[in-house]
Amino acid sequence: GESVGLHLPTLSVQEGDNSIINCAYSNSASDYFIWYKQESGKGPQFIIDIRSNMDKRQGQRVTVLLNKTVKHLSLQIAATQPGDSAVYFCAEMPYTGTASKLTFGTGTRLQVTL
Amino acid sequence: DTGVSQNPRHKITKRGQNVTFRCDPISEHNRLYWYRQTLGQGPEFLTYFQNEAQLEKSRLLSDRFSAERPKGSFSTLEIQRTEQGDSAMYLCASSSKTGYEQYFGPGTRLTVT
Numbered sequence: 001g002e003s004v005g006l007h008l009p010t011l012s013v014q015e016g017d018n019s020i021i022n023c024a025y026s027n028s029a030s031d032y033f034i035w036y037k038q039e040s041g042k043g044p045q046f047i048i049d050i051r052s053n054m055d056k057r058q059g060q061r062v063t064v065l066l067n068k069t070v071k072h073l074s075l076q077i078a079a080t081q082p083g084d085s086a087v088y089f090c091a092e093m094p095y096t097g098t099a100s101k102l103t104f105g106t107g108t109r110l111q112v113t114l
Numbered sequence: 115d116t117g118v119s120q121n122p123r124h125k126i127t128k129r130g131q132n133v134t135f136r137c138d139p140i141s142e143h144n145r146l147y148w149y150r151q152t153l154g155q156g157p158e159f160l161t162y163f164q165n166e167a168q169l170e171k172s173r174l175l176s177d178r179f180s181a182e183r184p185k186g187s188f189s190t191l192e193i194q195r196t197e198q199g200d201s202a203m204y205l206c207a208s209s210s211k212t213g214y215e216q217y218f219g220p221g222t223r224l225t226v227t
Binding site: 032034036041042043044045046089091098099101103104106107 | 118145147149154155156157158159162170172205207209210211212213214215216217218219220221
């Protein structure tokens with residue numbers, strides 16, 4: 001299949017270690033943030049989301065941190081596994097009262113080494 | 115499979131030809147979105163529908179592009195007089211009106227030669 005993100009920043013992590021992927025967003029009016037995982041040849045897959053009234057949210061092996069002061073978002077993956085290898089995108093959505101379009105950031109390629 | 119589906123998965127066409135892509139959203143979702151993704155970039159918003167109404171179109175959507183969702187279910191994206199710069203992955207996503215989560219389909223990879 002085709003490759004996603006040939007020239008993206010790359011994070012190499014050893015299997016079992018924790019991964020931290022960072023994202024800076026630009027719109028201070030953004031109210032909702034999502035992390036997506038995209039494997040080669042596939043569409044983005046929802047991982048975890050967070051609203052602007054929160055600064056941390058945990059899922060299964062993943063944690064998202066939101067720092068509105070510096071407009072920074074991070075995704076932490078615990079005990080990284082080979083299946084986590086993919087390109088990760090953060091996306092933001094402004095508050096309009098209902099769901100609307102997403103604006104995606106530059107992705108990060110996560111490579112998990114054995 | 116109850117996820118978002120897109121057809122075809124791959125399309126190769128010659129410059130100047132017209133192409134049409136189809137997206138079938140998750141059945142209970144009334145919002146449907148189209149995005150375009152080029153290599154090395156995140157998806158870029160093109161347009162979205164609530165039921166059959168097209169609510170917003172990006173400046174990226176030139177007059178050669180048209181999208182429809184006639185019965186508020188599946189949607190089609192047509193590109194007329196394709197150009198090499200149209201080569202990209204075209205992604206469809208759907209969500210409920212009040213749900214912020216957008217679920218993406220596998221995409222249609224367009225190559226214009």
